[in-house]
Amino acid sequence: MKLGFTAMGGALHKRRMLQSLALASMLFSGMPVQAGGLSAIGVDGDQVTLRFDGRVDGASAFLLDGPRRIALDISGAQAGRGRYAGGHDAIAAIRQGQLSTETARVVLDLTAPATLGQPHIAADGKSLSFSLNSVSESAFRTAVGRGRTRFDAPAGMAPRPARRIHSITVPIPPVARGLSLPPVEGPRDASRPLVVIDAGHGGHDPGAINREKGEREKDVTLAIAQAIRDQLLKSGRVRVALTRNDDRFLVLQERYGIARKLNADLFISIHADSADNDTARGATIYTLSETASDREAARLAARENRADLLNGVNLGGQSTDVSSILIDLTQRESMNISVAFARLLQREAGPYMPFKNTAHRFASLMVLKAPDTPSILFETGYISNAADAAFLASKEGQANIALGVARAVEVHFARKLALRGGGAGG
Numbered sequence: 001m002k003l004g005f006t007a008m009g010g011a012l013h014k015r016r017m018l019q020s021l022a023l024a025s026m027l028f029s030g031m032p033v034q035a036g037g038l039s040a041i042g043v044d045g046d047q048v049t050l051r052f053d054g055r056v057d058g059a060s061a062f063l064l065d066g067p068r069r070i071a072l073d074i075s076g077a078q079a080g081r082g083r084y085a086g087g088h089d090a091i092a093a094i095r096q097g098q099l100s101t102e103t104a105r106v107v108l109d110l111t112a113p114a115t116l117g118q119p120h121i122a123a124d125g126k127s128l129s130f131s132l133n134s135v136s137e138s139a140f141r142t143a144v145g146r147g148r149t150r151f152d153a154p155a156g157m158a159p160r161p162a163r164r165i166h167s168i169t170v171p172i173p174p175v176a177r178g179l180s181l182p183p184v185e186g187p188r189d190a191s192r193p194l195v196v197i198d199a200g201h202g203g204h205d206p207g208a209i210n211r212e213k214g215e216r217e218k219d220v221t222l223a224i225a226q227a228i229r230d231q232l233l234k235s236g237r238v239r240v241a242l243t244r245n246d247d248r249f250l251v252l253q254e255r256y257g258i259a260r261k262l263n264a265d266l267f268i269s270i271h272a273d274s275a276d277n278d279t280a281r282g283a284t285i286y287t288l289s290e291t292a293s294d295r296e297a298a299r300l301a302a303r304e305n306r307a308d309l310l311n312g313v314n315l316g317g318q319s320t321d322v323s324s325i326l327i328d329l330t331q332r333e334s335m336n337i338s339v340a341f342a343r344l345l346q347r348e349a350g351p352y353m354p355f356k357n358t359a360h361r362f363a364s365l366m367v368l369k370a371p372d373t374p375s376i377l378f379e380t381g382y383i384s385n386a387a388d389a390a391f392l393a394s395k396e397g398q399a400n401i402a403l404g405v406a407r408a409v410e411v412h413f414a415r416k417l418a419l420r421g422g423g424a425g426g
Contacts, residue, residue: 037080055125113140203249208274289362349404
């Protein structure tokens with residue numbers, strides 16, 4: 001009896017083992033093959049080729065400044081033994097690492113500004129090639145602002161064509177609960193360009209605070225925004241609106257939502273930076289990019305994007321999908337205009353106020369995500385620095401900032417008018 005029970009148990013165990021193996025076979029038969037390891041990196045003239053010992057699924061690339069780099073994220077790939085042996089004057093080094101279990105990242109450290117062109121994945125999926133195009137500093141910064149470029153494996157390699165998205169929908173809530181649109185000041189000519197000035201923070205959100213003197217970012221930004229408005233109105237050439245003209249709180253959606261509802265031609269969000277190092281000083285101008293240009297830009301984006309949180313509650317009601325919105329083709333023109341204005345602002349305001357050495361940076365800032373409004377975030381200085389805080393809080397400092405912004409705005413719209421070949425004068 002004991003032997004019979006043992007034999008029966010062995011048969012049952014064997015049957016279950018076979019069932020488990022069959023199930024495993026069914027489950028793993030649909031899984032992708034082993035990710036391709038990077039086996040070689042070749043440079044022939046301006047052509048760069050990455051070779052893999054297995055098939056890759058697709059890739060994307062983006063540019064970074066300070067220092068200049070080209071980063072490629074390759075799906076279905078593993079960092080491997082391939083090494084760069086030199087061969088191109090613009091490439092200092094090529095590094096690789098594993099971004100996630102199924103994605104390898106390859107970074108080209110550049111000695112000179114260059115962009116990636118004509119990316120191509122071979123039909124067998126085992127090589128990725130692209131050209132390296134030398135460009136000017138300004139063209140490189142413009143390319144940085146365009147964000148991520150995606151290129152897929154040949155359609156024959158995939159069970160169905162990769163879905164491409166060429167438009168976005170950004171749900172803009174009612175401008176605010178009980179908040180009316182602000183007045184538009186200036187000429188009563190609707191053809192005149194409209195500039196919306198946004199004083200950062202406000203109400204329960206003081207923003208950054210100077211530890212010694214107690215200056216609060218929300219007060220400084222409002223005073224600067226009002227000074228810019230007054231200076232712009234003196235010219236009579238543009239119309240101006242402030243998102244807030246008093247000490248009130250607006251969620252980030254409401255700020256750029258006001259600009260969109262007013263059909264603004266330019267949106268300028270005024271802020272004052274802070275740092276643990278109280279020697280840090282100087283103004284910085286941020287424009288939108290899916291990828292931060294450096295760690296400081298990423299830090300600032302993380303801080304400013306939390307402005308809607310109060311005691312852990314998201315007052316903006318922003319969904320995860322919208323919060324992580326990708327830069328899309330519909331935003332390219334607005335982003336290019338924003339980048340051009342950022343450079344112009346540094347040039348025109350430079351004589352009137354101090355700027356950081358790397359004054360133009362890129363970050364994924366929520367307040368800049370109106371897809372159809374050229375937008376910048378202007379960190380007018382470090383409120384954590386004694387000299388900057390005194391400058392930002394003084395009437396003279398605010399007037400200087402306003403004068404620099406007004407000069408940039410005037411040149412910006414004069415250029416647009418010249419490109420159109422006419423229009424409303426004044």
